[in-house]
Amino acid sequence: MSLDLHAIYTDLHAHPELSWAEHRTGAVVVKHLGELGLEIVAGLAGTGVAGILRNGEGPTVLLRADMDGLPVEELTGLEYASRERGVDPDGIDVPVMHACGHDVHVTALLGAVERLVATRDEWSGTLVALFQPAEERDGGAQALVREGLYERIPKPDIVLGQHVTGLPAGTVSVHAGAAMAAVDTFHVTLHGRGGHGSRPEVTVDPVLLASHAVVRLQGLVAREIAPAETGVVTVGSIHAGTKSNIIPAEARLEISVRSFNDATRDVLVDGVARVLRAESLASNAPREPEIVHGESFPVTFNDPEATERLRGVFRGVLGENRVGDLGRLSGSEDVGVLAAAAGAPLVYWFLGGFAPEPWTGPIDVFDPDLPSNHSAYFAPVIEPTLSTGVSALVAAAREYLG
Structure with a gap:
């Protein structure tokens, strides 16, 4: 069978869930990981899910996606716009939206897992696909580690991940060293x-x-x-x-x-x-x-050697003119907690998600006219965003999976 990433993405976008309440999202993940034949570990820090594919000798690569939405009322006007509501930690009824693109992250990681399963005769090692709860509130990564994440899943030799943002679709941007605050x-x-x-x-x-x-x-x-x-x-x-x-x-x-x-x-x-x-x-x-x-959250620090290695990989897969460097950003992420707890290097990059016509600026500078992450108007184009996200994850994983 083949996953319909378009349908998965629009479904997730229409049904976001607040931090620590990603029950439906987690169930979607479990369903598709099961269809792909992965070993599944569910209930991580409540709603987190991991899929494990043990494929012979070699390194362990962890690919991470976050799952939670935000208390934002969606104003995109999309046919698949969210109309969901939730209850925040203060007991207040709020609208919920995937205003930070975590639906893209989940969908792209499922697509990457599918491709890696299909090509398992070409690589060797262990793949861990981690779907993390609560990146937006109270530190889901810390909770995973505190509750013994690496006692339930293999400890990785490298942690990889990506975040969709207001860059041209079909591009990625990666910065070595301190990448996020x-x-x-x-x-x-x-x-x-x-x-x-x-x-x-x-x-x-x-x-x-x-x-x-x-x-x-x-x-x-x-x-x-x-x-x-x-x-x-x-x-x-x-x-x-x-x-x-x-x-x-x-x-x-x-x-x-x-x-x-x-x-x-x-x-x-x-x-x-x-x-x-x-x-x-x-x-x-x-x-x-x-x-x-x-x-x-600590500074998100991209291992310099691994970052430069993957920069070359991305250029080979996407093209020389489709890989940029945003520099360090004042946004924050908790993905570094997962790498630090494993004593593993991290590489975390940004994925372009917008396609205004024509794109006249550089590929690694934010367009101030585009909605930013956390905006009620944040709406990545489905393609080539998803296919680029899948290709980037697969290429990065394969670089370490031999």
Whole structure:
């Protein structure tokens, strides 16, 4: 039989699931891995799935795809657009969309497995196809490792993966060394003293406190790290109050910090706590803020030797002018956790997913007019995105599978 990747992709795109809730997606994966004859290990950190193909002596290659969607309402207008909803960790009903392309990742990996199964007489070693839950929230890779991933699947000699993004379809981009930033997430509660909006003198307004904190936090990047370094502090969520004439008792912030080295990370992480405490003191808050350090991913570091080796492989498969280098990006990924836990090198590349006509810019620079990952309008073209993703994964795996 032959997998219908077009149908698999549109089905997954129409039925995304939030982090830790990828039950339907996992079942789709199990079904197709079973049809391809792989040994299946399910229930990894809840919803994760691995397919194993032992094919004689040789290295073990792990190909990884993430499965979860995002709490975004899709506005693409596609015939197969998502209309799904889910319940987030706070118990709130939210729309769900594959706004980061994880449906592409899953489909391309299934296609790569199918091709590697069909050509198993041409290579030797062990293939592990890992479908990971919860890349978008709370660190699915960490959970897999913490729960004994490599006691349930073979430990890899190399970890490989890809991420679809706003580059021309039919191309890939790979950067040696630090390719993506480390990330630290903070869940913050700022405490005030609630009361009537007409009597601010007897209250401590956490909305005003939060507003000052948001502005002051930007000074960490602007004034506390060197211009030659890179850092990002984003306050992505603020929640406070219920009515215009009620001063609430608390405000909640969600903060993301990104960095490329330990020194910058320490400045930003320590600075976030210092600013929040100082602004609370300045506002005469009744108590210090609650600061919970959430998910934390390391720098995504591509092994230089392996990266250059695969760059040549990609050029041979896709063409010299279809392989670029985006440089290091301030986005973050937890795939490096899987490699670090195995003591294995990592190569993680970007897959083009868009085809505006004509494409006039370079192949390794983002077009600002295209929807970015996490946008409600993020909609990769199906082809040649999927076929390129399959070919890249297969070529990379075969380079190590002899």
